[in-house]
Amino acid sequence: MAQFSLNINQHNYKVDVNLDTPLLWVLRDMLGLKGTKFGCGKALCGACTVHLDGNAIRSCSFPVSAVKGKVVTIEGLSENGDHPLQQAWEEIDVPQCGYCQAGQIMSAAALLQRKPKPSEKDIDMAMSGNICRCGTYLRIKKAILAAAEKGGAK
Amino acid sequence: MSEVTKIKRRDFLKISGITGTGLILGFGLSARAGENVLTQFEPNAFLKIGADNSIVIFAKNPEIGQGVKTSLPMIIAEELEVDWNKIQVVQAGLDGRLGGQFAGGSTGIKNNWQALRTAGATGRSMLVTAAAVKWQISESECYAEQGKVKNKRNNKQFTYGELVDDASKLDVPESPGLKDPKDFKIIGTPKKGVDNHKIVTGTAEFGIDARKEGMLVAVILKCPVYGGKVTSFDDTETRKVEGVRHVVKIDARAPGQRVAGVAVVADNTWAAIKGRKALKVTWEHGEGVTESSAGINEQFNTYMSQKGSIDLRNDGDVDSAFNQSDKVLEATYEVPFLSHVPMEPMNYCADVKENECTVWGPTQVPGYVQRLAEVITGIARENITVNMTRVGGGFGRRLMGDYAADAVTISHELKLPVQVVWTREDDIQHDYFRPAGMYKLKAALDDKNKLVAWHLNASTTSRYLYRGSKDSPHTTEVFPDGFPAGFVSNFRMEYTPVKTLVPTGAWRAPGHNATAFIDQSFIDEMAHLAKKDPVDFRLEILGEEDKEMPYSDHGGPTYSTKRLKHVINVAAEKSNWYKKESGVYKGFAAHFMFGAYVAEVVTLALDSNDQPRIENVLAVVDCGIVVNKSGAESQIEGGIVDGLGAAMFGEVTIAEGMAQQDNFDTYKMIRMKDAPKIDIHIVDSQESPEGLGEMSLPMISAAYANAIFAATGKRIRKLPVKLSEVSS
Numbered sequence: 001m002a003q004f005s006l007n008i009n010q011h012n013y014k015v016d017v018n019l020d021t022p023l024l025w026v027l028r029d030m031l032g033l034k035g036t037k038f039g040c041g042k043a044l045c046g047a048c049t050v051h052l053d054g055n056a057i058r059s060c061s062f063p064v065s066a067v068k069g070k071v072v073t074i075e076g077l078s079e080n081g082d083h084p085l086q087q088a089w090e091e092i093d094v095p096q097c098g099y100c101q102a103g104q105i106m107s108a109a110a111l112l113q114r115k116p117k118p119s120e121k122d123i124d125m126a127m128s129g130n131i132c133r134c135g136t137y138l139r140i141k142k143a144i145l146a147a148a149e150k151g152g153a154k
Numbered sequence: 155m156s157e158v159t160k161i162k163r164r165d166f167l168k169i170s171g172i173t174g175t176g177l178i179l180g181f182g183l184s185a186r187a188g189e190n191v192l193t194q195f196e197p198n199a200f201l202k203i204g205a206d207n208s209i210v211i212f213a214k215n216p217e218i219g220q221g222v223k224t225s226l227p228m229i230i231a232e233e234l235e236v237d238w239n240k241i242q243v244v245q246a247g248l249d250g251r252l253g254g255q256f257a258g259g260s261t262g263i264k265n266n267w268q269a270l271r272t273a274g275a276t277g278r279s280m281l282v283t284a285a286a287v288k289w290q291i292s293e294s295e296c297y298a299e300q301g302k303v304k305n306k307r308n309n310k311q312f313t314y315g316e317l318v319d320d321a322s323k324l325d326v327p328e329s330p331g332l333k334d335p336k337d338f339k340i341i342g343t344p345k346k347g348v349d350n351h352k353i354v355t356g357t358a359e360f361g362i363d364a365r366k367e368g369m370l371v372a373v374i375l376k377c378p379v380y381g382g383k384v385t386s387f388d389d390t391e392t393r394k395v396e397g398v399r400h401v402v403k404i405d406a407r408a409p410g411q412r413v414a415g416v417a418v419v420a421d422n423t424w425a426a427i428k429g430r431k432a433l434k435v436t437w438e439h440g441e442g443v444t445e446s447s448a449g450i451n452e453q454f455n456t457y458m459s460q461k462g463s464i465d466l467r468n469d470g471d472v473d474s475a476f477n478q479s480d481k482v483l484e485a486t487y488e489v490p491f492l493s494h495v496p497m498e499p500m501n502y503c504a505d506v507k508e509n510e511c512t513v514w515g516p517t518q519v520p521g522y523v524q525r526l527a528e529v530i531t532g533i534a535r536e537n538i539t540v541n542m543t544r545v546g547g548g549f550g551r552r553l554m555g556d557y558a559a560d561a562v563t564i565s566h567e568l569k570l571p572v573q574v575v576w577t578r579e580d581d582i583q584h585d586y587f588r589p590a591g592m593y594k595l596k597a598a599l600d601d602k603n604k605l606v607a608w609h610l611n612a613s614t615t616s617r618y619l620y621r622g623s624k625d626s627p628h629t630t631e632v633f634p635d636g637f638p639a640g641f642v643s644n645f646r647m648e649y650t651p652v653k654t655l656v657p658t659g660a661w662r663a664p665g666h667n668a669t670a671f672i673d674q675s676f677i678d679e680m681a682h683l684a685k686k687d688p689v690d691f692r693l694e695i696l697g698e699e700d701k702e703m704p705y706s707d708h709g710g711p712t713y714s715t716k717r718l719k720h721v722i723n724v725a726a727e728k729s730n731w732y733k734k735e736s737g738v739y740k741g742f743a744a745h746f747m748f749g750a751y752v753a754e755v756v757t758l759a760l761d762s763n764d765q766p767r768i769e770n771v772l773a774v775v776d777c778g779i780v781v782n783k784s785g786a787e788s789q790i791e792g793g794i795v796d797g798l799g800a801a802m803f804g805e806v807t808i809a810e811g812m813a814q815q816d817n818f819d820t821y822k823m824i825r826m827k828d829a830p831k832i833d834i835h836i837v838d839s840q841e842s843p844e845g846l847g848e849m850s851l852p853m854i855s856a857a858y859a860n861a862i863f864a865a866t867g868k869r870i871r872k873l874p875v876k877l878s879e880v881s882s
Binding site for chain 1: 217218219220221344346347349350351353354355356357358359360362363371396422423424425427428495496497498499544545546547548549575577578579784785788789791792793794795796799817818819823824825826827829831832
């Protein structure tokens with residue numbers, strides 16, 4: 001066990017956990033931030049995507065001991081749940097089961113920060129690490145384009 | 155809210171239940187007159203209206219992504235005549251008053267349509283009566299509109315909230331008048347998912363999120379070989395892992411709870427996962443270790459060369475028809491095991507106490523989970539509470555209660571509340587796969603190139619046989635009344651099940667996900683043999699006269715050739731089917747299942763490496779009345795993407811009694827770049843509503859394979875498609 005200081009969604013937390021604990025389980029089991037989902041445990045499906053200093057990372061395979069920087073999860077993406085991507089997701093009625101969507105939105109948000117006006121190909125590339133078994137990919141793409149149109153980088 | 159709770163509520167809850175035929179409303183316990191002021195009107199268990207005009211509608215069925223948490227309340231809201239934006243939808247738990255509560259067979263809308271309309275109309279009718287009594291006018295002089303009852307004489311109005319007290323004192327009408335469908339304001343419009351905001355902000359509660367403060371987490375090591383048992387285990391290292399509290403061997407204690415194993419129970423998920431890694435178990439593998447895909451295929455091959463063990467249909471005389479024809483084609487098709495892999499891995503919570511028990515988590519079958527808990531704990535069913543969370547995907551996997559039974563077993567053993575969590579590796583290894591199958595087809599044309607004989611000899615790893623059902627093993631594997639049966643004068647269908655320890659279960663569009671591929675591909679083969687256009691060939695078989703064809707499977711008792719021909723014709727027209735363009739290749743497929751008619755066209759082009767690349771998919775769907783237009787289109791789109799993914803990548807193989815795939819690196823899924831553009835056309839229909847969770851999926855593999863044939867001349871008879879083998 002070791003103590004770690006984490007900055008998550010602009011709050012400072014101190015956790016006492018094993019060195020090898022993936023960030024995912026710290027978020028979900030220790031801090032009660034359950035919006036980040038467990039899907040595969042091997043960085044293959046993207047359900048656990050969060051931001052580390054603005055970059056999308058797969059928290060299921062990212063040991064807490066390696067977290068050096070600011071973490072943002074779906075709960076902290078916007079103050080009032082009104083990030084342009086969140087609004088577009090609601091407006092276009094993207095979710096089916098909804099389980100993968102937090103990870104999808106976090107991947108998309110990292111893309112728009114890097115590339116505010118992505119092409120469809122950019123979107124395909126950036127979203128290729130996120131699986132949706134319900135098959136909502138087309139609406140996801142539509143929502144990303146709509147959010148980009150409205151200045152989704154913010 | 156606090157004001158409401160301060161005022162005592164008169165016990166006026168009316169008890170309702172749904173039988174197969176409809177809603178029965180009864181009276182609750184009588185109230186002591188004059189005791190209380192009412193604050194709520196609850197004409198039945200589906201809805202309640204507060205004096206403050208708050209309207210709560212209960213969502214009765216498990217929400218697995220098929221959209222019923224939105225669409226079922228829409229039906230109630232429509233008949234109740236309220237503003238959709240002013241209602242609150244609340245997920246119900248398992249509650250006998252609500253009728254059957256499960257997610258399976260795309261039946262949510264179809265089975266509840268009448269009962270939910272009646273439930274909403276009952277509330278509206280009683281509110282109208284209450285207003286009429288207050289105004290001392292006839293009910294026909296009042297009407298309900300958007301949460302108010304209005305007086306036609308003088309434009310006076312009462313809000314529903316102002317009427318709850320009076321309405322609650324009325325008898326429940328036996329058959330309240332339903333709306334004329336032309337007056338529908340909510341049904342048929344696009345409504346967004348009621349949990350969308352929670353989902354996009356990470357606050358929607360799925361089963362895996364529903365572990366309560368202080369509960370332990372159990373991760374189970376199960377025998378990797380199907381049917382194996384625990385001989386002994388050594389937990390010395392496991393108990394050294396910080397956070398591990400208990401290590402307990404569990405045995406199957408209920409039917410369907412197939413796998414014994416050793417559970418590592420810890421303070422948190424990671425400790426349980428680490429503890430399991432450190433566990434040493436000696437297994438008795440049993441005969442399961444001999445199971446393999448190669449062995450199963452060998453059996454399939456043997457059965458293909460023999461008469462089937464079950465004769466399912468024998469019209470005319472196929473053998474003499476084949477002898478008399480000089481245009482006979484024979485082909486063998488194959489489909490692999492598929493895994494369900496819903497994005498939320500299996501998990502479930504149980505809190506078993508001395509004489510009562512509460513269970514909750516993601517399931518398609520809350521009633522079945524209750525029965526399992528009763529068998530495992532011996533606690534009477536009425537003392538077992540089942541709550542429902544959102545479900546991160548079902549696809550048939552959560553029709554099985556194995557993982558819930560594990561949670562109940564561990565909680566019962568330890569006398570502690572626990573959550574069982576499976577990893578993705580557990581999920582794939584211990585899945586109940588879509589059965590693998592082999593299908594030998596033979597068909598003949600007459601001298602006018604008309605289809606005169608059709609013979610299917612099929613063998614699959616029957617899921618009904620696997621679960622020891624009394625029903626015939628061909629159930630949900632092949633469909634003796636499915637097209638083109640009944641249209642071909644010489645028609646034969648035979649079937650032989652393969653018995654295996656490899657678990658099989660229902661996978662989205664069970665059976666159809668294989669038969670639509672083989673039937674709609676082989677029809678295409680026969681059309682080419684007949685030198686006829688594939689669409690024309692189908693229409694020729696269906697005939698000009700409109701018929702109701704007998705159909706003894708789910709979705710029957712008949713299906714309409716008129717509606718099937720209509721979706722075929724519309725799909726041909728909307729896809730410019732008959733227009734030939736160079737470099738553009740099209741594949742067609744159409745299928746009836748579960749009451750709905752779907753035709754799909756895949757358009758593809760060849761890329762610079764001569765590899766087929768889908769440009770577009772068109773789907774034409776007739777599912778009767780559509781409740782939620784946005785939800786319907788989502789289901790159609792999702793089914794196509796999912797079906798294409800399975801056709802492109804899905805395959806589980808077995809060796810030495812184990813699945814050789816265990817995560818998304820080996821079990822490949824479709825990703826965004828491979829999801830094509832999809833155009834959807836829903837037939838405007840006033841026929842009774844059907845579901846849509848499965849019906850767009852099964853024929854897409856055939857439409858895709860037929861398009862590949864059009865582009866490359868290579869016929870796909872085995873899934874998944876190996877594109878490297880079909881470059882033109």
